[in-house]
Amino acid sequence: MNFLSRPDQYKRALDISKRVVDIKRKLGLLDTLGTDIYRALYCEIPIVLHDLVFGGCLRSLASDEQLAQWLPNVVNYRWLGSYAQTELGHGSNVQGLETTIHYIVCTFIKETDEFEINSPTLTSSKYWVGALGKLCTHAIVFGQLMLADPKTGKVRSYGPHPVLVQVRSLEDHMPLKGIVVGDIGPKFGYNTIDNGFMQMDHIRVPRTNLLSRFFSVTRDGVYVPPPHPRLVYAGMVGVRVHLIEESFTALARATTIATRYSVIRRQFTDGPNGSLVERKVMDYGNQQNRIIPGIAASYAFLFMGRRLGIAFYSMMDVIKRNGDTSSMAELHALSSGLKSTVSYITARGIEDARYACGGHGYSEASGLPRLYSSYTHIITAEGENNILPQQTARILLKIYKDAVLNNTAVPAGPTTKYIVQELACPHTTLAQYMAEHGGNLVSIPNLVKLYRHRAFSQVANMARLLQEDPDVPMMERWRQLNVEAQRLSDAHCQLYILESFVTSLASAPADSLAALTRLCQVYALTHIDRSLADFLEDSYLDRSDIEVVRKGLRSLFAQLRPDLVGLVDSFNIADHTLASAIGRYDGQVYEAMLQYSLKQPFNSKPVVDGYEEFIRPLLKSSL
CATH class of the missing domain: 1.20.140.10 (Butyryl-CoA Dehydrogenase, subunit A, domain 3)
Incomplete structure (x- = not known):
């Protein structure tokens, strides 16, 4: 792993991911998070984020009806998912999504029974999202839920809410129209995970894609809040x-x-x-x-x-x-x-x-x-x-x-x-407590x-x-x-x-x-x-x-x-x-350390590349 390029590291991680899925299928574990397998493997592979983050979030927030429709695709890996909350300009301040000038806006369109999702600014771009850069076909996208107030008729934000969004084609894995998506680049570590960015240009999803176990929006555009x-x-x-x-x-x-x-x-x-x-x-x-x-x-x-x-x-x-x-x-x-x-x-x-x-x-x-x-x-x-x-x-x-x-x-x-x-x-004092007890x-x-x-x-x-x-x-x-x-x-x-x-x-x-x-x-x-x-x-x-x-x-x-x-x-x-x-x-x-050094690709040639161009002229210099 240490001697591979980043593309080769990622390809190897995909290979391991595929093998993990095969093992889960063979053992009848597809409908589980696979936590024990990943703990034993302890390898940074993107499929972990699909199972534990995307799948875990769906199980927590999707309604029973949504799970009946979506979960078979998730557990059988017909969909691959990510959890898209963090943005280029904001991370910890999730409530800051209320300021729609900075963040994604989810606007309910009553006539077509759809949400329109948009990245209106540079800083509203989704960023750092694991498994988004190259792997996922779908993402749970958090954005401001914009609805007309029942009393005033004015559109206002109901705060950040999650919506299921298809990101890539299920036929050729190309990004869908209106979506710009990719990997953010090398990081301090964790480089076999494709942390990604995404910009959305007025894309639409059905109203029923709002994860609605605890909250929902009716066909008339009325917000039904969660109990907490x-x-x-x-x-x-x-x-x-x-x-x-x-x-x-x-x-x-x-x-x-x-x-x-x-x-x-x-x-x-x-x-x-x-x-x-x-x-x-x-x-x-x-x-x-x-x-x-x-x-x-x-x-x-x-x-x-x-x-x-x-x-x-x-x-x-x-x-x-x-x-x-x-x-x-x-x-x-x-x-x-x-x-x-x-x-x-x-x-x-x-x-x-x-x-x-x-x-x-x-x-x-x-x-x-x-x-x-x-x-x-x-x-x-x-x-x-x-x-x-x-x-x-x-x-x-x-x-x-x-x-x-x-x-x-x-x-x-x-x-x-x-x-x-x-x-x-x-x-x-503790001394008083110890004197008694x-x-x-x-x-x-x-x-x-x-x-x-x-x-x-x-x-x-x-x-x-x-x-x-x-x-x-x-x-x-x-x-x-x-x-x-x-x-x-x-x-x-x-x-x-x-x-x-x-x-x-x-x-x-x-x-x-x-x-x-x-x-x-x-x-x-x-x-x-x-x-x-x-x-x-x-x-x-x-x-x-x-x-x-x-x-x-x-x-x-x-x-x-x-x-x-x-x-x-x-x-x-x-x-x-x-x-x-x-x-x-x-x-x-010590045997293992020496073998590690002997077998590294850098030692495959006794004379290093660059000797003729740089080292030899120095050694033969008459100065």
């Missing part, structure tokens, strides 16, 4: 949940490579009076500090991702069955914040793994540079990481306000009930308590800051406190991750419980150490506890050291999908 406004973005939330779940896969691969390499690589002896055999680099504290937190985070994200996925699909099932949207705001807040928190930690973990492999980690042969460059688009995709936490913060602040006004009697959801509980808690700082119940208090204190602190200067307009105060909003969101999400890990320990096999418990403690202590100011600022944690945290980490690293290879081998990642010379299961690291 956020349901318009239910498909996007589903994609976000998938990205959060899949962060485990990326981080597990990186830590597997770094761990296996670090028990093969040896550097330095104990000196003239000690053993002359060089030590494995995994035996050094700084190496453990780079790798073990990543292993802990991998397991944490595995357990958290399962819990989040169950919550999302349960919520969608309830909404579809009886229209109950009571859990929508809470899950939207959680998924928004988690996407930011988890992707930042994963990107750092992959890069730490690369650092841990020294110079060999910088080689494409390690698999780590490609893994990092292909993963980090997640930080921006499906909601930019500095924007999403603000949505989380707003919902948490509302719950906090309600709890204060209702004297802690207000009901809260399962992920936010700690706000009510902490508001009524009599303990002002026992244990020490590294005990899991006390770590959970500490994380709950930290999350609560961040909500309370931001609520206070927002009220400090009433003469400043609220929107200006909010802009000034964007960083605090991100800190609040992160604290809330870290609590959810830790609680998910702790809950999963109850069902852990007896022979792995001790190691998993230590990993849970490592995860909690690592993120205390990385965010000490949050935990210390209201004196709930004492400064003397800092050394307890760091000593606890060193002790846990030592206890986990014998189990590290087994812990990453448990991820069960095959060598051919790991694609790393230094992360091989058999430990033949």
